[in-house]
Amino acid sequence: MTQPPQDSHELLFSNIGFLLGKTNQIKDRFLDQYLVEEEITSGQVKVLFRLYLSNNQRSSDISKALGVDGGAMTRMLDRLEKKHFIQRIADPDDRRSVLIQLTDTGQVVTSRALPLAQAAINNLTECLTTEEKQNLLHCLSKIVSSSLSEECHLSNKKDEKC
Structure with missing residues (x-):
């Protein structure tokens, strides 16, 4: 092995x-x-x-x-x-x-x-420092927003979440 x-x-x-x-x-x-x-x-x-x-x-x-x-x-x-x-x-x-x-x-x-x-x-x-928490929040929010937009695009949804 x-x-x-x-x-x-x-x-x-x-x-x-x-x-x-x-x-x-x-x-x-x-x-x-x-x-x-x-x-x-x-x-x-x-x-x-x-x-x-x-x-x-x-x-x-x-x-x-x-x-x-x-x-x-x-x-x-x-x-x-x-x-x-x-x-x-x-x-x-x-x-x-x-x-x-x-x-x-x-x-x-x-x-x-x-x-x-x-x-x-x-x-x-x-x-984490306050600045690190803000940066983490910003980065994670950006990933989630991008992923939600992509999910809506892929599923062709037109509801309130998209």
Whole structure:
């Protein structure tokens, strides 16, 4: 078996894709630690935040926005419903569809989770200067904007997200 070159560690840590993925993992671990008192996970809080900002969404829309497959989203929604944080309601515009909305309990938990999530992100970025944080925010925003534009172009969509 061939041994990897000595500088493979350096190559890995200079790879943007690896670093973005690793940073996302670390961010989720921090979120999990900060949110333990609310008994929710980083994945669950993302769903709650999505509903907090825009209530009454279809699970497929939440799934697409968060990049989670449909089956995993259904299981996550089941857990959130069991905790009484969300409820499924009939879509008045489409009888075949179900909308997801926060319950009063879900609203309260999400309100308490917002500062906890911000504290986790502050912990994640405390090693950066203010200028470095601004530069990182600018670069990541540029990547996301470019990718969203490309997705819209490739899918030929004309909706409000595009």
